[in-house]
Amino acid sequence: xxxxxxxPRYKVAKRGQDVALRCDPISGHVSLFWYQQxxxxxxxxxxxxxxxxxxxxxxxxxxxxxxxxxxxSVSTLKIQRTQQEDSAVYxxxxxxxxxxxxxxxxxxxxxxxxL
Amino acid sequence: GQQVMxxxxxxxxxxxxxxxxxxxxxxxxxxxQWYKQRPGGHPVFLIQLVKSGExxxxxxxxxxxxxxxKNSSLHITATQTTDVGTYFCAGxxxxxxxxxxxxxxxxxxxxx
Numbered sequence: 001x002x003x004x005x006x007x008p009r010y011k012v013a014k015r016g017q018d019v020a021l022r023c024d025p026i027s028g029h030v031s032l033f034w035y036q037q038x039x040x041x042x043x044x045x046x047x048x049x050x051x052x053x054x055x056x057x058x059x060x061x062x063x064x065x066x067x068x069x070x071x072x073s074v075s076t077l078k079i080q081r082t083q084q085e086d087s088a089v090y091x092x093x094x095x096x097x098x099x100x101x102x103x104x105x106x107x108x109x110x111x112x113x114x115l
Numbered sequence: 116g117q118q119v120m121x122x123x124x125x126x127x128x129x130x131x132x133x134x135x136x137x138x139x140x141x142x143x144x145x146x147x148q149w150y151k152q153r154p155g156g157h158p159v160f161l162i163q164l165v166k167s168g169e170x171x172x173x174x175x176x177x178x179x180x181x182x183x184x185k186n187s188s189l190h191i192t193a194t195q196t197t198d199v200g201t202y203f204c205a206g207x208x209x210x211x212x213x214x215x216x217x218x219x220x221x222x223x224x225x226x227x
Contacts, residue, residue, distance in 0.1 A: 033214060033215075035217075040219075041219055041220075042121075042203050042205075042217035042218055042219045042220045043158065043203070043205075043217045044217070045214040045215065045216065045217075048214045056214055059214070091157060091158070093158075103148070103160045103163065104148075104160065104215065105160070106150075106157040106158045106159070107157065108156075108157050109157050
């Protein structure tokens with residue numbers, strides 16, 4: 001498929017466990033974004049990559065959250081020592097260019113539940 | 116920091132009625148985008164507005180960007196059951212690298 005894909009689609013973790021969420025953007029897209037969406041809320045920005053460079057990580061809620069995109073394509077969002085408040089859907093989006101005016105194409109999200 | 120507020124939070128309409136959701140930003144925006152998220156789905160891009168006072172139409176949907184580029188609206192004429200979902204506005208101010216600030220969304224339900 002040509003869309004953004006994310007894996008796993010669902011993840012259940014015990015509190016304190018580390019998790020890794022994967023995003024495969026649309027091929028050739030320069031920009032990649034991670035958002036956190038709590039139930040009944042809008043997506044909240046976490047971090048932004050332009051190719052392999054992480055240009056903005058101001059939305060990461062704590063130092064337990066870490067994201068990387070080492071080769072400028074696939075990205076991984078890692079959450080260490082998960083807490084219950086980390087339970088949410090994690091959305092990845094990509095856009096063609098570096099401009100913030102581009103359409104963002106969202107993946108299906110990973111629903112993380114921390115018990 | 117920049118905030119984007121959206122009202123109403125919920126709207127229940129009878130099929131065939133009109134629907135409007137409003138979006139207000141605390142700062143002037145360089146552009147505003149609208150997304151629709153179906154229940155259980157992910158946000159899907161609808162449109163982007165860039166110019167002050169801009170109005171764009173997509174069939175029964177009309178999008179407006181305010182003159183001051185701080186507010187926007189989405190109006191749906193004669194709603195259908197396929198319009199059900201949550202509509203989000205998302206704005207970008209001139210200072211941000213590229214990330215969008217999303218409103219909390221308006222959840223539309225349509226009674227047949």
